[in-house]
Amino acid sequence: NAGVTQTPKFRILKIGQSMTLQCTQDMNHNYMYWYRQDPGMGLKLIYYSVGAGITDKGEVPNGYNVSRSTTEDFPLRLELAAPSQTSVYFCASSGAEETQYFGPGTRLLVL
């Protein structure tokens, strides 16, 4: 039981490039979330999903897109990367309880 896994662990992007951050959970959780964490700050919700095929915006969705075709996977797409998207990205999932379980994170640097 791996929990929540994320790839890649670290990535450097040039301004204007695009990429997809992968997130997979094996706990059969319906709820999945994407957060970003800037240095010294808390987590800000980007997007979330309540089940396959259902997604919704969080606090800071601009510049990002998501899809949820399966229960297990919740990829986050960055289009036209900007320096302001330099951050650490965490994926999380939760089941019937509200407790969220986090992946190890992806560190993204946009230059």
Add this chain to the structure above:
Amino acid sequence: QKEVEQNSGPLSVPEGAIASLNCTYSDRGSQSFFWYRQYSGKSPELIMSIYSNGDKEDGRFTAQLNKASQYVSLLIRDSQPSDSATYLCAVNMNTGRRALTFGSGTRLQVQP
């Protein structure tokens, strides 16, 4: 805007002492409250959840909730150097979505 506030610290306590971490929240209708611990460069991990007014104890950790005053606290007894980390308070606010609002965290340093 619905917010969760924490003192950023660092809060420095000697080994063996009690560390007290506090959190206030703006939405009086909030029902679920969580404390996460985050080591530097790592992901948050759950320490405690609390849903009712009063105290909830788990080992060396005690969460305290006062909904009337809109604050939640975490006490760490017999603090150890391994407790040195950032502690994030998270609240499920009445935002219409099943998601947590996080505070910016309090950095705790336990001095040997």
